[in-house]
Amino acid sequence: LLEDAPVKQIIYKSEGLMKFSQIDNPRELLKDNTVWLGAIAIGVMAINLAILWKVGDEAHLGMSVLFWLPVGSMIWEKREELNLKSDRIGSFIGAVLIGLFLFTIVSMPARIAGQRDTYDPFLRLMPFLSGLGIALIASGIQGLKQYKPELIILFFLGIPKVIITDLLNIDISPITAKFSAFMLHYVGYTTYLRDSVFIDLPGGSVKVYSGCSGMESMTYLLGLSVVCLLMFPLERFHQRIHKILIVTFAVITGFLVNLVRVALMAILAASSNIEAFDYWHEGDGSLIFGMIAVGIFGLFYMFLLKQDEVQPQDPVES
């Protein structure tokens, strides 16, 4: 084995692929493809986060950090085993995707300027497309399967929302308004649902638009459940039905937490408390509901992990 080690090192060096543990000379780093691939990956991640910060989409920025960290961690853990041999077609498609990513990012601030809503479907597609681009540049089409879990996580970061809201034009705001009005009615408020989306209370009313329907919260929790299932796989609850139930629980949690938020908005609108309304709607208060939804799902998954640790007892022989 000891005699074989230098030969291996020479092979890796001739292919421009050094193992991280074999890098001892800092100057050699600049000649190493692996280091540049790492720099590209870090650059793409930094740009994805920086543009969200620049356009002021704090909610999506927070969720993006939550999704990019496991992706980085998973890649880092298997860095020694990755096959980093690309092909011409893979490198070309990867370069086109990264070029498209950079073009979209550069045009983003001008598109967002003047809008109060910072949602842009392209910003939601970019993490997956740029991640796919890096994977193709790093390992080619043949090596894509190595990055399957990471690409799944990046897919769920924004693409379900784009598919549901922008491609399929599904708007669940009438359902949200109906359930919120129902909830307020049972808490003791006199509510009236008008035109499917207006919740009227004595003193004021709110209109539930698609942006407030809870779809955002539901898709985030859906993605978070996928992150948890990939990062912390369960041994006892590994069947498909278990995974479907966990994902369903996450989506329902997102919907229910948003119902409470909409109900609170209606109460604040009825009391004509504009400052409080703005705080809970657009200000820091709006982020608290997202944190509550993430916290509830986090506790639920921690409970499942605890249950997973408990070994089923052997049957007692009589």
Added chain:
Amino acid sequence: MLNQLRLPFLIAIASGLLLVLIWILLSPDVDKNKGEDATPEALSYQLHKPT
């Protein structure tokens, strides 16, 4: 041949990313209050009063 071109190719992409990152960090913040609310989505922030 492909292997020899790979390093300059990766350096070019990394440089492009670095330039865009610097451009993002140095560009002024997006003024969300400038102009009219451009999308119907933005109207969701309106507070509706019953007539």
